[in-house]
Amino acid sequence: MASFEETGPRRPVIESIRVDRISPGARTWRTIRALLSLALALIILIPIFVMLITAFKSRVDITTPPPKLIFTPTLEGFVFLLTDRAIVTAGRLAEFQERAAAGEMNLFERIAFEGGLEITGPSDYVFRLRNSLIIAGTSTIASVVLGLLSAYAFSRFNVPGKGDLLFFILSTRMLPAVVVTIPIFLMYRQLRLHDTHIGMIFLYTVFNLSFSVWLLKGFIDEIPREYEEAALVDGYTRLQAFFKIVLPQAVTGIAATTVFCLIFAWNEYAFALMLTSQRARTAPPSIATMLGSGGLEWSAIAAGSLGFLIPVVIITFALRKYLLRGVTFGAIRQ
Amino acid sequence: MATIELRQVEKKFGSLHAVKPMDLTINDREFVVLLGPSGCGKTTTLRMISGLETVTGGRILLNGRDVTWVHPSRRDIAFVFQFFALYPHLTSKENIIFPLLAQGTPRAEAEKRVSEVADFLRISHLMGLRPGVLSGGDQQRVALARALVRRPEAFLMDEPLGALDADFRETMRAEIKRLHIAEDATTVYVTHDQIEAMAMGDRIVVMSEAVIQQIGTPAEVYYNPANLFVARFIGSPGMNLVNGRFADGAVHLPGNNHYPVPQEWLPALQRAIGREGDVILGFRPEAAILNENGALAAEVYASDMHGAYAMLHLNLNGDQIVHARAARGIRYPIGASVRFDLAPDMVRFFDPRTEAALPWEVR
Numbered sequence: 001m002a003s004f005e006e007t008g009p010r011r012p013v014i015e016s017i018r019v020d021r022i023s024p025g026a027r028t029w030r031t032i033r034a035l036l037s038l039a040l041a042l043i044i045l046i047p048i049f050v051m052l053i054t055a056f057k058s059r060v061d062i063t064t065p066p067p068k069l070i071f072t073p074t075l076e077g078f079v080f081l082l083t084d085r086a087i088v089t090a091g092r093l094a095e096f097q098e099r100a101a102a103g104e105m106n107l108f109e110r111i112a113f114e115g116g117l118e119i120t121g122p123s124d125y126v127f128r129l130r131n132s133l134i135i136a137g138t139s140t141i142a143s144v145v146l147g148l149l150s151a152y153a154f155s156r157f158n159v160p161g162k163g164d165l166l167f168f169i170l171s172t173r174m175l176p177a178v179v180v181t182i183p184i185f186l187m188y189r190q191l192r193l194h195d196t197h198i199g200m201i202f203l204y205t206v207f208n209l210s211f212s213v214w215l216l217k218g219f220i221d222e223i224p225r226e227y228e229e230a231a232l233v234d235g236y237t238r239l240q241a242f243f244k245i246v247l248p249q250a251v252t253g254i255a256a257t258t259v260f261c262l263i264f265a266w267n268e269y270a271f272a273l274m275l276t277s278q279r280a281r282t283a284p285p286s287i288a289t290m291l292g293s294g295g296l297e298w299s300a301i302a303a304g305s306l307g308f309l310i311p312v313v314i315i316t317f318a319l320r321k322y323l324l325r326g327v328t329f330g331a332i333r334q
Numbered sequence: 335m336a337t338i339e340l341r342q343v344e345k346k347f348g349s350l351h352a353v354k355p356m357d358l359t360i361n362d363r364e365f366v367v368l369l370g371p372s373g374c375g376k377t378t379t380l381r382m383i384s385g386l387e388t389v390t391g392g393r394i395l396l397n398g399r400d401v402t403w404v405h406p407s408r409r410d411i412a413f414v415f416q417f418f419a420l421y422p423h424l425t426s427k428e429n430i431i432f433p434l435l436a437q438g439t440p441r442a443e444a445e446k447r448v449s450e451v452a453d454f455l456r457i458s459h460l461m462g463l464r465p466g467v468l469s470g471g472d473q474q475r476v477a478l479a480r481a482l483v484r485r486p487e488a489f490l491m492d493e494p495l496g497a498l499d500a501d502f503r504e505t506m507r508a509e510i511k512r513l514h515i516a517e518d519a520t521t522v523y524v525t526h527d528q529i530e531a532m533a534m535g536d537r538i539v540v541m542s543e544a545v546i547q548q549i550g551t552p553a554e555v556y557y558n559p560a561n562l563f564v565a566r567f568i569g570s571p572g573m574n575l576v577n578g579r580f581a582d583g584a585v586h587l588p589g590n591n592h593y594p595v596p597q598e599w600l601p602a603l604q605r606a607i608g609r610e611g612d613v614i615l616g617f618r619p620e621a622a623i624l625n626e627n628g629a630l631a632a633e634v635y636a637s638d639m640h641g642a643y644a645m646l647h648l649n650l651n652g653d654q655i656v657h658a659r660a661a662r663g664i665r666y667p668i669g670a671s672v673r674f675d676l677a678p679d680m681v682r683f684f685d686p687r688t689e690a691a692l693p694w695e696v697r
Contacts, residue, residue: 226419229386232406233413234480235436244432248423 054302062298076115077299079108081125081307085117092118125286125304131276132283133311134197136265139204143261144254146205147212152242154213155220156228166217169210177207177270185274195276203271208261215260219253220246255322259315266312283308336397336487336520337362338383343392345378352378354544355392360488360522365514367535368524371567375544376524377492383522384413384490396487407436412481414491418473420465426476427452427461433484451479454516455509471502478513488520495530507533528568532556540564556618559682562689565616571645573616574656577686581610589651591630596678606685606692613692614684619645621680622658628673632656634666648672 004023013022020026054062056073079085088096096113099105105113112119153159154166184203185194193199223246231241273285287304290297316323338360345353353375360366368376381387383394385406394402401409412433420429427448434444452458455475465473474494481489494510495503511534514521525531531538532552540547540555540563548560559565565573578585578593580603585593593615595603607613624646632648635655639662646658646666658674660666683692 224417224419226415226417227421229406230413230415230419230421230480231432232386233384233409233411234433235407235484237405237407240436245421 051302051305054298055306057299059297059299075107075111077297077303078307079111079119080297080300081303082123083108083112083119084121084123085112086120088113088116088118124281125283128281128283128286129307131197131280132266132308135200135204135280135282136262138197139201139208139265140258140261142201142205143208143212144216144258147209147216147257148250148254150209150213151216151220152246154217156225166214169213171210172206173210177268181270181274184271188275195278195280197280200272200276200280200282203275204265204268207268208264211264212257212261215257216250216253219250223249252322255319259319259323262315263312266308337395338488338520338522339395339398340379340383341393341395343379343382343394344390345375345382345387346390351544353382356546358539358546358549360520362520363518365511365521365523365534365536367531367538368522368541369528369531369535369538369567370526370541370547372526374541376526376539376541379541380490380492380522380524383488384411385409386413410487412484412486412489414474414477414481414489414494416493416496418465418477418497420473420477420480422465425462425464426457426468426479429465429476430461430479430483433480437484439484447483448479451483454482454513455479469502470498471506474498474502474506475509478510482513482517485517488522489514491521491523493525494523496525496527503530510534529570532568540567542567557680558691559616560691562614562684565682565684565691569618571619571657573618573682574622574658575684576615576650576654576656578613578615579610580607580613585613585615587615587630587650588654589631589649591632591650593629593676596681598678599681599683602692603683606683612686614686616682616684616691617656617676618680619657620659621677622648622656622674623677624658624660624672624674626673628675630675631671631673634668634670634672636668637666646672648674 004025009022021030050067053069053071055077056075057068057071058074058076061068061071096118100110100113109119150169154162159165188194188199191199193202227245227249228238228241231245232238236244267284268282269284269288272282273288276282276285283304287301287308290301290304338358340356340358342355342357343353344351344355356379358379368379370376378387382389385401385404389402392402393400396409396411420426421432424432430448430451431444434447439447448461449458452461455478457472457475457479460468460472460476465476468476474497477494491510495506498506507530510521510523513519523531523534535552537549537551538555539549542563548555548564550558550560555564555568559568559573562575565575576587578587580586580595583595583600585595587593603613630650632650634646635649636647637660638645638647642662644660644662644664644666646660648656648658650656666672684690685692
């Protein structure tokens with residue numbers, strides 16, 4: 001049989017591709033690689049899939065071996081997660097049955113009542129999720145705004161000791177969080193920042209700042225100075241030029257930095273565990289503590305993790321087109 | 335519109351002396367080209383006039399007003415950048431209107447002015463488009479419109495055609511010249527392309543190594559270069575410069591050639607060099623007239639066809655190659671012997687020690 005080098009491809013090549021990449025061998029290898037990647041992706045997705053189905057399983061379905069793939073979905077997990085409940089006493093059972101029959105109960109109350117429970121109020125998790133939103137959101141905005149201003153200064157001005165300062169900013173990231181938690185814990189107790197929103201916002205902002213300064217500096221370095229110079233001779237001040245010209249062009253970098261900062265602040269576990277107890281406790285440590293208190297409500301834990309994923313997924317999805325360029329920053333020009 | 339005056343303006347970047355103290359007066363409505371190789375200080379000079387660069391010493395006067403330390407936005411000058419510097423997130427129209435909004439021009443008036451300028455530069459159909467989708471020539475038209483729109487005191491252009499394709503460059507050259515005349519503008523134009531400088535400038539300022547080498551009209555810098563640098567830099571190829579020895583009323587050149595010095599040059603040579611001494615003979619390629627009985631002999635080293643004419647590379651002897659223009663019809667095989675004369679009014683002499691041109695008195 002004639003070799004590929006003698007006959008060439010069977011069909012005319014109508015794409016841009018190197019000769020060594022269209023031989024039958026290369027094509028087979030490419031297919032194998034694609035399959036391997038797919039398999040890897042599936043393996044990585046399994047825990048997320050398990051979490052997803054567990055969140056909608058009833059208590060019985062969760063513990064049934066072997067694990068069921070087909071089951072009647074229920075919102076039980078979410079009810080357990082989001083509410084505090086008490087057992088309905090025998091004396092009030094009739095009253096509850098009457099309300100259920102009259103259709104006066106909302107979805108959550110009905111689900112709780114099916115398990116013989118009444119809802120007494122929202123659970124701690126609701127407040128903790130809110131804490132997470134406040135702390136992660138505010139610290140992200142703060143670190144992106146501060147990072148943008150300092151990145152601009154580092155990029156455009158002759159800051160004395162620029163290299164040392166940039167290294168110092170980066171060095172705050174070099175110690176693992178665990179190493180600094182205890183000193184920070186002691187410091188925070190003295191400063192009365194322990195278990196406060198402002199303390200956590202401050203901490204996450206500082207931690208993200210090194211990242212945002214470096215990332216944004218890369219983006220701003222890529223914006224030619226001529227644009228600002230053009231704005232200057234067009235009659236604008238430096239500050240106006242920054243807002244009208246630099247800012248719109250740094251949008252990609254700002255979006256990418258925002259997502260990365262948000263993911264860090266949202267996922268952070270070690271500091272939150274050590275430095276918060278009640279008022280400012282965020283969602284990640286509280287999901288973990290559910291494992292300890294009372295019986296294991298697997299569906300509630302899964303529902304908690306799922307709910308915790310959603311905000312990040314939404315933001316990442318919304319900013320995905322910037323994110324790809326952000327990850328490859330410096331390498332790909334628009 | 336404006337006069338621009340530089341008085342002893344200089345610039346240092348640390349230990350690098352980018353522009354040595356220079357004096358330059360640019361008259362109202364004049365088109366002045368700063369010409370020189372890269373790194374000669376021409377762009378730095380332009381940026382100092384605009385205020386995008388500070389001066390290390392000296393004063394800059396705009397219409398007699400000292401603007402040395404005035405913010406760029408308050409100098410009322412427009413700057414056209416090599417890579418256009420159009421704001422990529424704004425449409426052509428928004429780009430052009432941008433400087434007017436800075437001045438607080440009322441919207442209706444600004445819009446009217448933008449459409450006038452767009453008509454003048456024939457870019458009205460591009461107003462809704464962003465710079466990214468425009469061709470290089472159109473981008474530069476929009477950049478010119480942005481510079482033109484607020485009728486500044488002066489236009490400063492930093493190699494505005496450098497990033498364009500050759501055919502666009504020709505068109506835009508005419509466009510800029512037209513704009514300059516229609517606006518009665520004062521224009522300072524930086525380029526390293528001497529053909530562009532010759533074609534556009536009322537006067538050319540030739541710079542090299544941070545120093546002005548010569549200021550003059552295109553004809554002056556072409557026919558009467560002040561020194562060897564200008565002679566080599568202007569023209570393509572530059573002026574032929576041949577080392578020789580002046581003695582007995584003739585210049586002895588390599589290859590046993592003797593060039594009898596024209597009568598009108600003798601006093602100048604004798605005053606500068608004395609009875610005998612080294613001299614550099616300079617002549618443009620078109621000053622060499624091929625002639626069977628010519629005074630100078632050489633061998634054809636190579637020849638290039640340029641369409642309208644042929645350019646011969648002639649070897650006088652050893653390493654001394656000179657260029658000569660020849661009629662296009664005749665073939666000059668490599669190695670052929672030719673003879674030529676020099677047009678007497680196009681011969682120049684330079685002092686090899688000072689590199690300066692010998693002064694020539696017109697009688």
